[in-house]
Amino acid sequence: MFIRNESFSEFIQSYKVVTALIAVNLFFLIWTEVFPFLGGYEIYLLGVGNNAAVALGEYWRLFTPIFLHGGLMHFAFNSFSLFLFGPSLETMLGRVKFISLYLATGVIANIATFYLGDPMLLHLGASGAIFGLFGLYLYIVLMRKELLPQASQQIILTIIVIGVIMTFVNPGINILAHLFGLISGLAVAPLFLSRVNRVSRYQRAHEPDEIGFDPQRWAKRKQHRERMWLYIIGGIAAMISFFWLVDFLFLSRLW
Template sequence: MFLRNETFESFIKSYKIVTSLVIIHIFFYIWLYWFPFLGGEEIYALGVGNNILVASGDYWRLITPIFLHGGLTHMLFNSFSLVLFGPALETMLGRVKFVMAYLATGILANIAFYFLGSPGVLHLGASGAIFGLFGIYVYMVLFRKDLINRMNSQLIMTIVAIGVVMTFLNPGVNIIAHLFGLIAGAAIAPLFLNGVSLYTQRRPIHDDDIGFDPNRWAKRRQHKKNLIFYIVGGFAGMVLFFYLVSMFLF
């Protein structure tokens, strides 16, 4: 569910919304920080979240911060998270519902910050929407066990726990947006998961998959061992990634 085995080309074809969101992240990062003299400064000024300006009528600032980031590490971290945790939901929900859920959780997180956050603080980033995806997974783990298996349930709950802990440990992180993005995802999950079936990861079909293989059970046992290895390795890598982010982010 969270292990990516597609080629770059097949990933783009299979997960068009996730790919488009990552491209948007990269595009605005390059525009804002590499070409500020070509309108990047103006885009930042118009798009950054600011409660005072929202109160004065700039309501688009509840949406635009979702697509902007505070630097390269910030952008890469959110894009990396989206690539890992977005594809399964895009497949399960469908593209339209996935976009709606992603934007809804990000907007609700920014609305929560509008009412609870400091008026003068500038904020931007897709973290509220990313935590919204986590919230949908948490709802699955707690109330829709038919949609997620035990192994993935344990993995996602561990990642969410780490994410929440790192939210409080990292100075400058928008705690309100993270927490309310998570809550918003869990709150809207029943609406979006209605009629959804269990996720099945796409994989290419090869000619050698057809026919009887006398070693199929041995291969399955080896496959399980490899799967455990990749899960442990992936988890360790994410822990290291979170640690590095805690050192350099903000």
């Protein structure tokens, strides 16, 4: 279930939200790390989690750190976790619920960091959202076992235990974000899983147009790919526009 054997194009077509999230994370990593002189440094300063700034009213910082990372290894760890464990939830929940879960648990983790963390703390990364996904998986293992095979349940429990242990062992980890991401995912799981059952999960996993011969299949796939790239480019453009707007409002306050 967590072993990815799709081709690159099949993965993109099947898991659009996971692909878009990884692409956005990569875009901002390259912008802030490789091209700081092209506005990347300003984007980093405006988007990083900053408890003192949030206390002054910069509430967007409860959201923007989810898409920023402190280097290649930080990005690689979170993106690889999303790559492995995101697709099954995107299939199970559907795209809207999945992205809502990801963003909601990430924001809740950052709110907990703001209220319980050091007032001068700076933080960034998608770890709170990733642990939110693990929290929903944990609820499935505890309360909805029929949604996951036994082997997958064991893998999830092992990953969660290792993740929690490493949270306290590794230096520089936002412990509050990890813990409250996990707790929030566990808490909201009943809401997100209320209409999910084993049958509906597999119905979503197997698209009806995969069976039989369609003479327009390749034309449809081409159109599908074109729309997909439009969505990705549009999403990136929207994120850039958002940060530029934040930049404008921030500079306006300085003046």
